[in-house]
Amino acid sequence: MKKLLFIAAIATMSACKENTGNTDGKLSADLVNNPASAEGVDAKTLSELPTMDFSDTLHNFGNMKEGEVATHDFEFKNNGKSPLIISSANGSCGCTAPDYPHDPIKPGQTGVITVKFNSAGKPNHQEKSVTITTNSARGTHMLYIKADVAPGEKDPNVISTTIDTKNR
Secondary structure (H helix, E strand, O other): HHHHEEEEHHHHHHOOOOOOOOOOOOHHHHHHOOHHHHHEEEEEHOOOOOEEEEEEEEEEEEEEOOOEEEEEEEEEOOOOOOEEEEEEEEOOOOOEEEEOOOEEEOOEEEEEEEEEEEEEOEEEEEEEEEEEEEEOOEEEEEEEEEEEEOOOOOOOOOOEEEEEEHHH
C-alpha cells in the first residue's frame, strides 16, 4: 500500500513539473508504473523499473573553517529499463542544499546531484544527509556528507568562502 501511495504521489508531483522535455509540459503515463497490487508484486513490472546507482554515497569534506562553503558532485547512473524521475531531494538541515536533474534520466544515462554544505554557524564535527525521492524500485535514496569544522572568529563582514572539492 505504501508503494502504491508513493508511486501515486510521484506521478502527481512529476506531472506538475514544466521542464520535462515534452512540448505539452506533462510526463507520459508510461513513465510511472506501479508493480504492487492487491495480488502482490508483479516481478516483470518490477524488473522494468529504473535504478539510481551511485559510484559513492558518502563524501568527507575533511577539515574546513567555519563559514566556508563546499560542494560535491554525486554521480549516478540509471541502469534500469525505464526513465528515472527524481521528484525531490532534501537536505537534513538548511546548511545542506542539493541540486538535482529535473528531467527524466533515460536508461543507460548518467546524472549528477550536487550537494552544497555551508559551514557558517556549524562548528565541530558535522554529518548531514540528503534524501532523494524517485520512481525507482528502491524509491528513496540517501547521500551523506561530513566535515570537521574549525570554529572561526566571528567577523560580521565575512559571509562565506567557497571550496572547490574537484581540485582538492
